[in-house]
Amino acid sequence: MDNRVSSFMAVEEAYQAHRFVLFNKPNIQSYLLEHNTQLKSQHSQWSDSRIQLEQHKKFVEWFREHQKDEDRDEELHIMKQKDKDSDEELRIMKQKDNERSEESCLMREQLSKLAKLLKFPYEHLTVHLLNLSDIASSREPLFPPS
Secondary structure, three states, rough: OHHHHHHHHHHHHHHHHHHHHHOHHHHHHHHHHHHHHOOOOOOOOHHHHHHHHHHHHHHHHHHHHHHHHHHHHHHHHHHHHHHHHHHHHHHHHHHHHHHHHHEEEHHHHHHHHHHHHOOOOHHHHHHHHHHHHHHHHHHOOOOOOO
């Protein structure tokens, strides 16, 4: 037997074995049905036996392409989800910035009122409060024991 013929037979046998395993997997049935429906819609004049023959010939290649499409769809979905997550993180950061700005504005208003009440210049009051804040953050007692 010629090497080319035996090589071709080996490839054909491997293809048939692959097709047999593929066609008999339980989770492949939905794909077989989808492919069958697609063939029927493309070739409505064909008989059922002609559709089955065509499916037998073309399903493996169709399935490969279908899987590639599903993989691309999944990658696209993941990319969109990452974009959505990034947008959500950005929205939260902006919201926190707005809250800080509102708190800062409110604090300035309260300090201004306090400065007027104490008849103390606003700028001097903020400097003193910053100094007190530094002392408080260092955890040193404000009035050390004598």
